[in-house]
Amino acid sequence: MHARATTLSCPACRAADAREVFRKEFNVSCNCYFEGRRLYPANEGRVSYVECLGCGFLWTPELHGWDPQTFKRRIYNEEYGLADPPFEIERPTRLAAWVAxxxxxxxRVLDYGGGEGLLARSLREVGIDAVSWDPFYDSSGKPAGSFDLVTCFEVVEHVPDQRRLFFELASLSRGGVCVFLTLIRPERVEGDWWYASPRNGHISLHSATSLRRVCEDVGLALRSFSSEVHAMAQTPSQLATLDLPPVTVSGTPEHQLDSQSR
Incomplete structure (x- = not known):
C-alpha cells in the first residue's frame, strides 16, 4: 500500500503533515487478535489510520468526526463486550486492587472515564475516598474542585479531542497526580497494529513524542513507567517520588489477522 499524504491537523500537536499508514475494516476488534478470528462477521468498510509526521500521533480522521450518539450506536452498544471482554468487570476490579x-x-481520588463506577466502588470498599465520573455517559457535570489522585484507565485512546481531554485531566488533578493507562504505539507501524482496532473505539493512539507534547501543552510533567503506564503532575518532583507497582493491562495477542480478515 502506498501511503497518501494529507493536510489534516494533528489532534495532538496541530501539525498539518500526515500520511495514511494503513486501512482497516471497521468491525475488526482487538479481541479478534486474541481469539484468532473475526468476532464481528459483517464487513462495514474500511477506515484510515493516519500518522502525524511531526509527533507520530496515530488516529482515524473519519471516526474523529463522529458525534457521541454515533459512537454509542456503532461502537459502545450491546455487542461491545465481544471487542473487550474484561471491560465491564475484570479490568476495573483488577485495577482497583492495583490502585489500592x-x-x-x-x-481524594477520582476515576475519570470509569463507566458504571465499579473501580471507584471497589476502592471505597477498602476505605479509599473515591468517586467516578465518565463525561461520555454522565450528564451531571464535572465534579467540583481538584483531586489528590486522578486515574484514567484505557480512556485516552477512545477520545477524539486530545487537547481538551488533557486540559480537563490537568484541571481535575491540579496539585495532585494523574495516573493513566494507554498503550504507546510502536516506533514503526506498517500494514497493521492489533491495538489500532476501530470496533474497540481505539481512534487516538500516541507515540512517546506526541504524549510528551500534549502533556507539555497543558503544563504538566510526564513520567512513563512502561509502554502503557504513565503519570503526569505539575512538577517533575511529584513524579520522581511516585512509586507505582508494575501492572500489565493490554497483554499481547498470539494471533495475527491476514489482510482479507482485517
Missing amino acids: RFARPGM
Whole structure:
C-alpha cells in the first residue's frame, strides 16, 4: 500500500503533515487478535489510520468526526463486550486492587472515564475516598474542585479531542497526580497494529513524542513507567517520588489477522 499524504491537523500537536499508514475494516476488534478470528462477521468498510509526521500521533480522521450518539450506536452498544471482554468487570476490579496498593490514606481520588463506577466502588470498599465520573455517559457535570489522585484507565485512546481531554485531566488533578493507562504505539507501524482496532473505539493512539507534547501543552510533567503506564503532575518532583507497582493491562495477542480478515 502506498501511503497518501494529507493536510489534516494533528489532534495532538496541530501539525498539518500526515500520511495514511494503513486501512482497516471497521468491525475488526482487538479481541479478534486474541481469539484468532473475526468476532464481528459483517464487513462495514474500511477506515484510515493516519500518522502525524511531526509527533507520530496515530488516529482515524473519519471516526474523529463522529458525534457521541454515533459512537454509542456503532461502537459502545450491546455487542461491545465481544471487542473487550474484561471491560465491564475484570479490568476495573483488577485495577482497583492495583490502585489500592499506592493510594495513600486521606487522598481524594477520582476515576475519570470509569463507566458504571465499579473501580471507584471497589476502592471505597477498602476505605479509599473515591468517586467516578465518565463525561461520555454522565450528564451531571464535572465534579467540583481538584483531586489528590486522578486515574484514567484505557480512556485516552477512545477520545477524539486530545487537547481538551488533557486540559480537563490537568484541571481535575491540579496539585495532585494523574495516573493513566494507554498503550504507546510502536516506533514503526506498517500494514497493521492489533491495538489500532476501530470496533474497540481505539481512534487516538500516541507515540512517546506526541504524549510528551500534549502533556507539555497543558503544563504538566510526564513520567512513563512502561509502554502503557504513565503519570503526569505539575512538577517533575511529584513524579520522581511516585512509586507505582508494575501492572500489565493490554497483554499481547498470539494471533495475527491476514489482510482479507482485517
